[in-house]
Amino acid sequence: MYCVKKIKDDLFWVGGSDRRLALFENAYPIPRGISYNSYVLLDEKTVLFDTVDRAITGQFIENVEAVLDGRNLDYIVVNHMEPDHCATLGEIVRRYPDVKVVCNAKTVPIINQFYEFSVDSRAIVIKEGDTLNTGKHTFTFYLAPMVHWPEVMVTYDMTDKILFSADAFGTFGAMNGNLFADEVNFERDWLDDARRYYSNIVGKYGPSVQTLLKKVTPLDIQILCPLHGPVWRSDICWYVEKYQTWSSYAPEEQAxxxxxxxxxxxxxxxxxxxxxxxxxxxxxxxxxxxxxxxxxxxxxxxxxxxxxxxxxxxxxxxxxxxxxxxxxxxxxxxxxxxxxxxxxxxxxxxxxxxxxxxxxxxxxxxxxxxxxxxxxxxxxxxxxxxxxxxxxxxxxxxx
Structure with a gap:
């Protein structure tokens, strides 16, 4: 049975969690599990933002189908091609053969490396600052190379002021029913995992994170949708400031x-x-x-x-x-x-x-x-x- 969460009237979380996985990337212990976030927008055109890890394929497909409720899928935006976010891309293309894949030029060869289907005929290749209109919503794309793969980009919904931030602002930890960061005690229960996620997954690439922050911090961000962990709709500046500190390699505390x-x-x-x-x-x-x-x-x-x-x-x-x-x-x-x-x-x-x-x-x-x-x-x-x-x-x- 599907398990989805409503973020806005037309935007839904369709991801899932894995509490059985012992090592993320077969390297990092995750005793609290991990979430894989994906989002569906129901506009004049329908949009799926990223997919999920193969481990939760069944849950993910049920969630997507439940939200679409018989509608076709028009676009899938690929912000990040790492397998924990793209392992079900082929399944989505098989089920929705007319879907257009929105990505940047560096993403196309990586898709071809992972998959047998031809992405070239269905790709909408965007550049920095390009926009996509889906009806009510207009999206702008910002390239974020080496945060933490070379093809990474983030997507900004200019209409509802939402940033789909790829692996930036993610954290280890499975979702326990509460989707939003303001529904949990993030500083007490999640900050250590957020810091451990950043420092080990993204930490090497501080200058690249700084470049991305310069692009997105001037934006009016009302909702922050990362690919792992809670969705942010309040106190976003507090979390962004953590990223400013970590990515500049300044100590977070005198300790x-x-x-x-x-x-x-x-x-x-x-x-x-x-x-x-x-x-x-x-x-x-x-x-x-x-x-x-x-x-x-x-x-x-x-x-x-x-x-x-x-x-x-x-x-x-x-x-x-x-x-x-x-x-x-x-x-x-x-x-x-x-x-x-x-x-x-x-x-x-x-x-x-x-x-x-x-x-x-x-x-x-x-x-x-x-x-x-x-x-x-x-x-x-x-x-x-x-x-x-x-x-x-x-x-x-x-x-």
Missing amino acids: VMIAYGSIYGNTENAANILASRLAEHGVRNIAMYDVSVTHPSVIISEAFRCSHLVFASATYNGGVFSSMEHLLLDMKSHNVQNRTVALMENGSWGVLAGKKMTEIISEMKNMTILDNMITIKSSVKEDQLADITAMADAIAQTL
Whole structure:
């Protein structure tokens, strides 16, 4: 049975959620599931905005057919061709053979890469600023390359002031009946997933996001319709400001995150002592993560949030503890920058973790590495407590 949600009298959400999927893109844990958003407009011409992942094909088709209620589908707007939003495109074309595919020039070859049907005969290829009139509604298109694929675009409904924003402003998390962000406690229950989604999926492409924001922030946006997560109809500026912060790589908060890679608990002990010293300085809400049990996507999200990062690692195979090395290389590939960093290293012999961590972090942009790196040989000794206190002093002074 279909399950649709009305956004406006002529605009409907026809997407669905997947709570069984363990890893989004087979990479990122999603314990709260994921939603795939798609929208149908009933104007003089009917319009479908994007499709969904193959996992919810049955639900999606029932939803589309219920909203169309026997009408033909005139247009499908393809804002983003990634399979979680285009896997059912072929099914839609098969069911509605006269449908026109509205996309840009970079989208056409990607459609041909995924599908056997010929898109060329049915494509309406748009350029930046082109418009499409469907009766009451007129749409303008803005190209958004590398947010986060090269073919991405967003669609603005000039009539009802609605932005269909592709993967921008999306978030992990399944929909639980409430479609709109103002129907949930977004800051409490969704913001962490929104930040983790942005930092890991889009975060590498901050300059491209900034370019898109310059295009769309002057628009009068009354409703924001992303391809994942809640639809926004109030407090849109608050969420856009988050994107301004994240995409400029400015820390969201003056806060400290400590990530440690410990084999037998001695490096963890040093990290715990540092956290306690920071707390004595009045530093609040310190975040601590064991890199062996915490997925890198969570720590990368925290690196986008926090101004100060501490990495404590055992030496392993003559280098950085493997889970820590994976994290740091992942941070580098996601373009983390503009942070203050403190380092702690450990090793029973040939202590090299600090040197190797410094090399990786130095390849990131505008990372200030504090001078007083702490070196532990096997376990923390009494005479090293002063060094840990000095590190806490240095971090507190720069907060």
